[in-house]
Amino acid sequence: MLYVKNLKKTYGNLTAVNDLSFDIRKGEIFGLLGPNGAGKTSTINMIIGLSRPTAGEIILDGIDVKKETKKAQALIGVVPDESNLYNEMDGFDNLCFSAALYGMRKEERERKARQLLSRFKLDTAGKRPFKAYSKGMRRKLTIAAALIHSPKVLVLDEPTTGIDVESSRQIREMIVGLKEQGTTTLFTTHYIEEAERICDRIAFMAEGQIVASGTVAELMESITHSHTVRFLINGKAEEMADVLQSRFDGVEVKSESENSLVMVSERRIPLFPVIEVFHENGIEVYEGREVRPSLEDVFVKLTGIESSVLKKEKEKGGGR
């Protein structure tokens, strides 16, 4: 659905996006993850036609975005990081106006506006001026405006940044719901857990480049070369570590506390034989599970950027 190849954007001496390539399949949710200044918004602006690429190619549903920008824009719904609706107009009129920009006729735009207000639970706020909306309501109405012409591709820039938990949840549910209807979604975020939760694929961006991309599992696989299993038991962990070490080849066993030990191996570790050894030694096993790195660990390892940087941006509640 969206094909980006060798995309580059420079502003004077500053290179915001450098030789960026990725593609998004139809109906996929694709997340661009990175800190402020990574080039996420610059990339999005080129895709939606608000900025001209210095070099490279963007093909959206077979349309060359650089050459036929307006044709491509008809297929895209855009939710910017800050609302771009009219403060002076009410919610309903804002939606109707957005629909008119896509050439929709009066009856159709009013019907669609009502439908979207209801879907986003904004029916009662429809006649209130936009400037009187809360931050969460503003974001929801901005998303509704982006969906008014039923776009094939939805582009969201930091859709849940700085809004309440309930609104964030509704927006995530909406994105997943749109996927089921076949809408392709590209969104930027610096909420690692959000990307992990809803994205089919993720690309980590840093300094204008994609440093890694793939499914969550693929990204984790890329930094995990060994398997770790942690057991929680009712005691004697140090003693059991020696027993297990002698019983299993190619496995390193370490006790972490009186009730916890870990087994590390190049190969996957089957749980049942280990549990049997515990059982033979009269030890109760409460839990045994493979320890995987978090997506945050992967991000830190691949980008070299401390997750605290992202956390700080998250706390600020904004940025690109």
Next chain:
Amino acid sequence: MNSRIAFWNILKKDIRNYYLKPPNISWGIIFPLSWTLMQLIRSPGQNVLELLPGLISMSVLFGTTSMLAVTITFERSGRAFERLLLAPISLNTMVLAKIAGTVLFGIFNAFVPVIFASFFVDLSAVNWGLALAAVLMIAITSALLGLLIAVSAEQVFEAQTFSNFFRFPMLFLCGLFIPISKLPVFLRPVSYCLPLTYGNDILNGAFRGANNLSLALSFGALLAFLAGLFIICRYNISRKWIL
């Protein structure tokens, strides 16, 4: 894609959101009215018909340049303008819709002094067709000047400052209240480089048959200014608004 729907709705939105707001309506009435009154009191012996073209030209110039420059800069700073740039309509359609609202506001401004003057003087001899054509051309060229400012300004106060940079010299240089023949010789060529000179001359012709230039030359010059300004604005817009 039906561009007409988009055009009409942008125009309607601008009229509702900006031009029909009480402060703008009152500004559109009070500003030309106070200037008309001031001129009438200042020059009691002067024929109202001599003053009227200058007052109309000034009202249109001030109404259109400030409104377009301010509304666009206001929308840009609040990011609502981005919505128009993201719409699948050509930049020309969008720009023409924005200009259309301002032109209508300018025409409204133009007729405030006319209505006021109608209480003092007989206007039955006025060539209204010519007057309307002149007002329209002044409004469009002034709106394009406003657009030129809007493209360069980032903030509303910048737009207002830039507008005054154009407008105040034009008050004196375009023969609105001081005939061009009475200006110092070195300034006269500057007068003929400004579109308002030609629009005001047509209005002088329409109100009292006292145009100095031929109508064909004035309309030709205004059309040339209009085309030139549109091309410059269009170029600047695509260079500055789509980075």
